[in-house]
Every structure is written in structure tokens, then in C-alpha cells.
């Protein structure tokens with residue numbers, strides 16, 4: 001049996017979790033086993049559960065899980081994992097997935113690879129790859145422990161449909177209210193902003209934009225295509241943009257379908273946070289900029305000429 005940890009937004013399973021389902025389904029099929037999902041909180045997405053191949057979904061909707069606490073979540077995940085006789089547990093490679101996979105591996109004395117970005121080679125052992133040294137090398141690992149646990153980088157597999165009939169189980173973990181250590185006092189959503197970590201499309205600017213007063217063309221582009229905005233660390237350090245927008249080794253790690261990098265050199269520390277993007281478009285005035293080596297599409301040109309034209313073309317294409 002394979003257990004997959006699912007996350008949702010507005011009651012719909014997130015894209016990265018659908019990828020984890022696809023990954024888990026392949027492993028379950030190869031082992032003639034079932035695919036079990038676990039989700040904390042209410043979920044109204046039976047369409048996705050049936051479409052992408054879950055055999056069973058455990059919903060844990062108790063008040064003790066209102067605040068994410070990796071200690072309590074792991075306790076419940078371990079209970080489901082053992083009750084369902086699982087040998088594999090897969091998570092998304094994000095903050096929650098990293099915390100839970102590590103705790104679960106410790107609790108089960110299992111083997112963990114964080115940030116796997118290849119499909120597991122099942123011939124001759126469970127071998128997976130991941131990038132190391134900020135993307136400079138690819139390492140292959142074999143999990144030899146009985147319990148095999150992965151957090152899986154975004155875009156490692158393409159989401160596939162696997163029609164199934166998913167049984168939904170409302171599971172009571174039995175965790176007592178006295179075990180809760182943190183309570184949420186209030187939550188205020190930032191209106192209008194697309195969260196960077198979840199964005200499908202990201203438009204990002206670097207020091208090549210010369211100053212914060214020139215960010216209008218980045219924001220316009222993002223608005224037209226419905227993208228989140230990001231920046232290099234040099235830009236955040238100069239206080240041109242808020243630090244939560246900074247991506248890279250010391251900033252956020254993202255994996256959108258499309259990453260548009262404007263006036264960013266492509267230093268290894270920047271690439272470390274964006275190289276899992278499915279498609280990368282680079283706009284840079286310098287044809288020797290290192291970012292072009294990592295790009296799928298490149299425009300050698302002055303951002304101040306290219307971006308207004310790109311925005312006009314996008315507006316036309318979108319009919320806005």
C-alpha cells in the first residue's frame with residue numbers, strides 16, 4: 001500500500017498533491033497495491049479523487065488539526081499508515097511535506113529522500129534521484145529500509161488520469177485537545193495577491209531593472225497572465241521588493257509551470273530555487289548571462305524595450 005499526503009486550497013486538491021497522487025499510483029500499480037490518501041480538514045473534491053486514482057481517502061477533520069503541527073499530524077499519519085499496512089509514504093517537497101516526511105521517517109525507522117525529482121527505479125531496489133549542491137550535481141539514492149518515504153519535487157511527473165472509485169473514510173485520530181500546543185488567534189488573507197509558493201505562473205525581476213520604480217512592467221505582465229511576482233535576492237536586499245518575494249537558495253523554492261526571469265543573471269544560488277520550473281523564459285541584455293543555459297526560451301534584449309512589447313502582445317492574445 002502507498003500513502004500520499006494531500007493538501008488543498010479552497011477544498012480542491014492542489015496541483016503538487018495531484019502529482020504526488022500520480023507518482024503514488026504508479027508505485028501502487030507496480031506493487032499490485034492500493035493508493036491511500038490522507039487529508040487534514042474538510043475536502044470537497046471527490047471528482048479529483050476518482051479521476052486520478054485514489055482507492056481510499058482518509059479525512060481528518062478534528063479541531064486538534066486546525067493549526068499545522070507536524071508532531072500531531074505525524075502521529076495521525078503514522079496511525080493510518082500502519083492501519084493500512086503501507087510500505088511507502090509520499091509527500092510534496094514543500095514546507096509541510098519536508099517536516100512531515102522527516103518526522104514520519106523517524107517514527108517508523110524508515111528511509112527518507114527529500115526532494116526526489118525522478119521516478120523511482122523499481123528494478124533492483126528503490127532508487128531515486130535528486131539534485132544536490134544547489135543543482136550542480138545529481139545524486140542517486142537507494143532506500144533500503146522497509147518503509148520508503150519521499151518528498152517529491154514539483155514537476156517530477158506529469159499528472160495522469162487513473163479512474164478509480166475512491167472510498168472516503170472519516171478518521172478519528174483520538175488525539176486529545178490537551179496535546180495541542182499552538183492556537184490560531186487570527187488569520188488575515190492578503191487580498192489580491194497570488195501566493196508565490198502555489199503560483200502556476202511567476203514573473204520575476206532582477207537588478208537589471210535598475211530600481212523599484214521600474215517594477216510596473218513586471219506587475220503589468222503578472223496581472224495580464226494571472227501570475228505571482230518574485231525577485232532575486234539582490235533586489236530584496238536592496239529593499240526594492242519585499243523579502244517574501246525573493247527566490248533561490250536562501251529564499252523560496254518554487255516550481256511553476258512558467259517562470260519568466262527579467263534582468264536576472266542566473267547565479268547558481270538563484271537557480272537553486274527556480275530550476276524545477278517546467279518552462280523558463282529569460283529576458284537579459286547580455287547574451288553571456290548564465291541564466292540562458294538554464295532557459296527553455298531566451299530573449300537577448302533590453303528589458304525596457306522587450307517587456308512593454310511582450311505585455312502588449314499578451315494583452316492582445318488575452319483580449320484585455
Ligand SMILES: Cc1cc2nc3c(=O)[nH]c(=O)nc-3n(C[C@H](O)[C@H](O)[C@H](O)COP(=O)(O)OP(=O)(O)OC[C@H]3O[C@@H](n4cnc5c(N)ncnc54)[C@H](O)[C@@H]3O)c2cc1C
Pocket residue numbers: 205206207208209231232233234235246247248249250251262263264265266267268269270273283284285286289301302303304
Ligand atoms: C550564500 C549565498 C546565498 C544566496 N542566495 C540567493 C538567493 O536565494 N537568491 C538569489 O537570487 N540570489 C542569491 N544569492 C546572490 C546571487 O549570488 C546573486 O548575487 C544574485 O542572484 C544576483 O541578482 P541579480 O541577477 O538580480 O543581479 P545581477 O547579478 O546584478 O544581474 C543583473 C542582470 O541583469 C542584466 N541586465 C542589466 N540591464 C538589463 C536590461 N536593461 N535588460 C535586461 N537585462 C539587464 C545583466 O546582464 C545581469 O545579467 C546568494 C549569494 C550567496 C553568496
